[in-house]
Amino acid sequence: MTLQRAADRLKVPTTDGDLPGIIAAASLALANWLGYDAHLRESVEETVPSEGGVYLWLASGAVRRVLSVTVGGTELDASNYHLESPTQGRLVRRTGGWPFTGTYSTGISSTALMSHDTGLITVRFDAGWRTPGQVAPVLEADPSSTLKSDLPAELEEAALITLAALYRPAGRDPNVIARTAGAGSVTWRSDPSVVPTLARQLAGRHYKHHRRKA
Numbered sequence: 001m002t003l004q005r006a007a008d009r010l011k012v013p014t015t016d017g018d019l020p021g022i023i024a025a026a027s028l029a030l031a032n033w034l035g036y037d038a039h040l041r042e043s044v045e046e047t048v049p050s051e052g053g054v055y056l057w058l059a060s061g062a063v064r065r066v067l068s069v070t071v072g073g074t075e076l077d078a079s080n081y082h083l084e085s086p087t088q089g090r091l092v093r094r095t096g097g098w099p100f101t102g103t104y105s106t107g108i109s110s111t112a113l114m115s116h117d118t119g120l121i122t123v124r125f126d127a128g129w130r131t132p133g134q135v136a137p138v139l140e141a142d143p144s145s146t147l148k149s150d151l152p153a154e155l156e157e158a159a160l161i162t163l164a165a166l167y168r169p170a171g172r173d174p175n176v177i178a179r180t181a182g183a184g185s186v187t188w189r190s191d192p193s194v195v196p197t198l199a200r201q202l203a204g205r206h207y208k209h210h211r212r213k214a
Contacts, residue, residue: 001027001159002132009160010167018167025194026163027133030155033195035208036061036089038155040130043067049117049212052100056081056121058089061208064126066091071099071121088210091123132156155206158199165196 006023007014031037036059048056063086069076084092102115129151138147149156200207 001156001163002136005132005156005160006163009164022163022166023133026159026166029166029194030159030162030199030203033200034061034203034206035211036127038062038128038131038151038206039134040126040128042126043124044127045122045124047117047119048121048123049115050098050101050121051115052097054093054097055084056091056093056098056123057210057212058091058123058125059212060125060127061087061089062128062206063089064128067124067126069121069123087206088208089127090210129155152206154202158195158203161199161202162195165199166194 001023003014003019003023006019007016010016010019012019027038041060044060046058046060048058050056063083066078066081066083069081069091080095081091081093084090099120100115101118101120130147130149131151132149135147135149138145
């Protein structure tokens with residue numbers, strides 16, 4: 001969201017000193033609830049653990065496209081895999097399965113024990129959406145630019161609802177977890193619990209159900 005959109009929703013001036021911090025907290029809270037950052041990230045490199053099946057789960061969601069997959073330093077042909085679920089960050093192997101990454105038992109005939117990230121598999125991809133906050137400085141620098149946000153309207157509204165839920169008149173805000181006297185610094189809660197039910201309902205189809213632990 002932009003500073004202006006946030007100020008309009010809260011009915012405060014854009015010069016309000018609390019705005020930058022609360023915007024950041026609302027965006028982070030929504031990202032924590034979704035399970036990934038919503039803003040556009042390009043050419044992200046992520047090493048991915050595998051249990052040895054046909055599916056590979058990225059930690060990120062809202063994957064726009066997969067640029068490359070390497071296994072043991074060798075890049076796979078793009079025809080060998082498919083981005084089956086952009087929202088969940090799920091890749092499927094079209095031929096065979098992904099190699100197991102993790103711990104094996106000792107002995108003559110070792111077996112796979114526990115999957116974890118060994119760095120064997122690396123996926124490079126673009127993810128997220130171009131947000132109003134990413135577009136605003138570009139338009140400010142070049143008003144003739146045709147760059148536009150492609151953030152789904154329901155996600156921007158969910159962020160604004162979360163922003164409004166975080167905001168309270170000065171001094172009595174349960175969502176403020178720290179204030180620095182003199183400097184005027186405020187730290188706001190940004191855990192998923194602060195995302196209101198309505199915001200969750202609006203953003204529900206973008207929620208990442210599969211959360212990778214390692």
